[in-house]
Amino acid sequence: MRALLATSIGVTCATALTLPLAAPAPAAPVHAPVAQAPAASPVEPAGSTQSLPLRPLTGAAPRATGTPTAPTNPAAGQGLLRRDAQRFSLVGVIWDDADAELHGSVQVRTRATGTTHWSGWQSLETHNTDHAADSGSAERESGRVRGSTAPLWVGDSDGVEVRVRSESAGARSAAAALPSGLRVELVDPGEDPEQPRAEGGPSAVTAVAPSPGTTTAAQPGALPEAAGLTMAAAESSAVNADLAPLGATMIQPLSKAESEEQAVVGPAAKPFVGPRPGIVTRKGWGADESLRERAFAYTSTVKAAFVHHSATGNNYTCAQAPSVLRSIYRYHVKSSGWRDFGYNFAVDKCGNIYEGRAGGVSKAVLGAHTLGFNTNSMGIAVLGTYSSKNPPAAAVNAIAKLTAWKLGLFGRNPKGKVTLVSGGSGKYKKGAKAKLHVISGHRDGFATECPGIRLYKKLGTARTSSAKLQGR
Template sequence: MRAFLATSIGVACSAALALPASAAPATSVTTSVSIPASASLPAEVAVPGSTQSLPLRTLPADRATGAALQGLTRRDVRPFSLVGVVWDDPDAELHGSVQVRTRASGTGAWSGWQSVETHNDDHAADPGTPERDSGTVRGSTAPLWVGASDGVEVRVRAEAPRAGASPAPLPRGMRIELVDPGDEPASEPASEDTAQGPEIPEGNDTGTTSGQVPVPALTPEESAASAVNAELVPLGATEIPELTKEETETAYADRFGEEAVTAKPYIGPRPRIVTRKGWGADERLRERNFVYTKSVQVAFVHHSATGNNYSCKQAPSVLRSIYRYHVKSSGWRDFGYNFAVDKCGNIYEGRAGGVAKAVLGAHTRGFNTNSMGIAVLGTYSQSTPPSSAVTAVARLTAWKLGLYGKDPRGKSTLTSGGGNRYKKGAKVKLNAISGHRDGFSTECPGARLYGKLGTVRSAAAKYQGR
């Protein structure tokens, strides 16, 4: 079996598989596997889903302010479910507003104007890293989930100029990306009717199934993405089952050592996690290799800013759309976040590399090293996040931070890789569970979700037995 894994994954990942995840010391995965110069984004291949990229055109300037305006008039397009705007230079910021209208497939009804969040590179790889310097990265807005649509209208308006100042230009090469997520995976996670329980339960959530069903033969790319979790579940598993606290401690006994297990290590029960196979990630889209950092000292909580108009049954489609947008439209090497959580509290594996490992993500520019990113699907600037989602974040952080010896109520010092809030090299003390805005000047994860982080820290510590 081990020989098969080495063959499937290749030399670049062999160091990460040298020790089982459950047997490795807390900081054993210390090798960052560099992306070779030849490992550029794969050429367009025949994979489920599609992306339409339509260039925006200059429209008459806003009469009231003189601000620059670009967009598209109403037009028919092939089916899509998610939209976003990208531009050529990732360092060029979009100072303005982006709004879209879409036509629902089947009914022909047009939506009202919907705003797209212009996050201006706050979710991204760190400056100076191979992923950032690949030459494929583009500037991009957050993606917006609009549901099945076949018509679109777009307008991008620059900020109104200050008195006496010239109108601010819009970035060059702007275009609208229309993403079709492709077919649904064979099985779906829990729906609203079978979601996890109240926000901070006294006991552990139970009753989920393992999801270990026969699966078709795996492609080499699927084998590689699945093999990094092979110490937890069989190859091709659609989910990683939850464990009780006692089962979790037993499963990770070698990691903590005999004395630590006897003393009850501070680790939360492992939650149920839907794998990339489970949500239908096409592994041919991402770059082949996996990249690791040394540890997980901080968990950054985000909202995806994709809107709240999705059902939990649609969450896999939302994830496949974001994944395609991150890779094909924004030019990233893979899905940006390490994990995602939907409004029903289902937890999903994000960037490939292994759920128990310290996988380097592209979620908090400047602080991706020694951290992980969790995206709660939705927009929580004015909407309160569901209690099931808050509970899921607490359960996930209690387990993952516990693997690396972290108290969810504690703090860690990270070194900034450069961003708009902290200069490169700055030593920054952060909460072990932080919001995106703590590391970068942004509204993410939205005021309503950010306000729940104190509850998340307390609940996660309780799950760990503190």
């Protein structure tokens, strides 16, 4: 995700806006009766964030080696000396101004919980502004967004040490000032939630098809107590009501014929909808729906899919993937100030597919993943870092399966090209027309290393497989 060039970011007038939950849609639709929370309010999944300020490091000796360091200019070096902490599994660094770049290095080392074992120093990706809401969008202009590194999954830990150093710092050279308000965020994903599956026939909730720039939410009705959902969780589940029962933890896969039959698309798209893959819902991975903004934001259509790597490291098991997702989600919302999880979908190293930003997996949900090109696109994050490590074949296959279905719903050919208008990025000026692959890497829309060169080289395979699944 390292930005390869620095440019000014233009302001875009996004076509997809977010409205307050209570705002009426432009053409008032008739809402079918939907669910209300049960009398005994269910508890959202636990989790927490410790936010610790970084301080100037002047002449401190790293405890890892005991080797003294040269005196550090306080403006050029900050950190946190080795200390105990409450349990956490993901680390990131944030600062006050979302427009400020951190030109330098950020490294952390952590202690495994209940041991005396400290890891070696690990680097965090500092150029993360390209994974964000578009300039001028309601999300970006909310006043809550902060600058941030990419987060790093470190596993169950109870000790931390941090060092941040300006890239131009040296014994005889002046160093560029680091951003103000540097803090380290220690995220605990909480325990995995219980996974009761809703039983019976179709859900009692019917979601209204959204219009671009509008939001939808569940309307009062009768919610089965067996679903065990808060109102926010019921709303998140209700927008998938045509695909799975209310409170389902998994959207089940369908054959190609079944997918085409269910798809609400134009006649020209019908023959080219790939089989719907199984998708773990937000409830399935334990999203705390009280964290996100209650309204959903939509864009007009889905013309392209941008593939990313999460840059959170590869030291996770597939059983831990839901915990990784809950940690990233909390970091995006609580630490970085975003409205929700940034990506529309996530894929783990075993090829499991997860629902990302709330709003409905079959709908054109506005994400925050590819600066300048969030409108009329979707973002898929493969959990891990693939700059020097090959992505598993299962993950590449999952990209193909997901795009064959989702792009097919909107009549897109995975092997084709599409023209998108830039909202302003580090590669295309605001208003510039960019001709991109329908399945693109993040680096195609922004000057960045994301999704890592090893994953980027596999996108041709994903395009071919995706088109074949569509019957092309």
